Amino acid sequence: RTKMRFEARADLAKAKIAKDLFKLMATKKTNLCIAADVTSTDEILKIAEVCGPHICLLKTHVDIIENFNISFVQALKSLAEKHNFLIMEDRKFADIGNTTALQYANGIYKIAEWANLVTVHSLPGQSIIQGIKSVAANVESRGVFLLTEMSSQGNLINDKYKEGTIKMATEGLDTDFIAGIVCQSAECFAFPGLIQLTPGVKIDEGSDNLGQRYNTPEFVVKEKGADIGVVGRGILNASSIEKAASLYRDRLWSAYCDRVGLSA
Ligand code: UP6
Numbered sequence: 001r002t003k004m005r006f007e008a009r010a011d012l013a014k015a016k017i018a019k020d021l022f023k024l025m026a027t028k029k030t031n032l033c034i035a036a037d038v039t040s041t042d043e044i045l046k047i048a049e050v051c052g053p054h055i056c057l058l059k060t061h062v063d064i065i066e067n068f069n070i071s072f073v074q075a076l077k078s079l080a081e082k083h084n085f086l087i088m089e090d091r092k093f094a095d096i097g098n099t100t101a102l103q104y105a106n107g108i109y110k111i112a113e114w115a116n117l118v119t120v121h122s123l124p125g126q127s128i129i130q131g132i133k134s135v136a137a138n139v140e141s142r143g144v145f146l147l148t149e150m151s152s153q154g155n156l157i158n159d160k161y162k163e164g165t166i167k168m169a170t171e172g173l174d175t176d177f178i179a180g181i182v183c184q185s186a187e188c189f190a191f192p193g194l195i196q197l198t199p200g201v202k203i204d205e206g207s208d209n210l211g212q213r214y215n216t217p218e219f220v221v222k223e224k225g226a227d228i229g230v231v232g233r234g235i236l237n238a239s240s241i242e243k244a245a246s247l248y249r250d251r252l253w254s255a256y257c258d259r260v261g262l263s264a
Pocket of ligand 1 (some may be wrong): 035037042061094150151152165182194200201212230231232234
């Protein structure tokens, strides 16, 4: 649980996109990422418009959208500009470098064209990052988050896998392209220039009936070292998503301020 502030960590970050995101969080005063896990383009755009002012990051699962089209991507990018947030496609790539490069740049979604960030499993090794990097139009405006731990009950990640992933994120050949790690605990903190993204956040702790486990905003930021908290259903199932986003933003940001000794 580092007490360093985002501004100072921006200076240490090796990936340009991590510097940008640290600075965005510090100036906009938000460390909330919304998981826009809905299946229509209209719903995602509504979330982006209404919650945009409260978030640093909007996370998509583009392959759950029923009516995907390229004008949707343009509209989402404009909203990202208007409200000043970045877009992360939570694709969780996990194949060999060559296949991952094809999946990232081609197909219907052409993720490389619009996602500032993507998530990647470390399972295949360093080559998966090299694959993505090889087809990224601009290494400065793109980057990856490496999955180091998962929130789901019974996942198979062990200490050795975790150590290997952290090594890849801190000592590998592509540290200029790794913005951060997706994890659940402060044990994963290795270098203050990396951003810790933690999903499984809900004000009402507990679990869903498919293995997801939740912790409160305060717990993930102050005890588990999260820099960014990812909230999906905690916001999406609220009667007002705008109010819920504002509430999660306040709770996550206050917890960060407490951790680093800032007045909110
Ligand atoms: N996510 C997790 N746990 C992980 C990694 N990723 O929940 O270890 C992602 C899910 C979902 C979001 O794919 O998009 O974070 C959590 O959504 P929820 O808040 O509705 O549970």
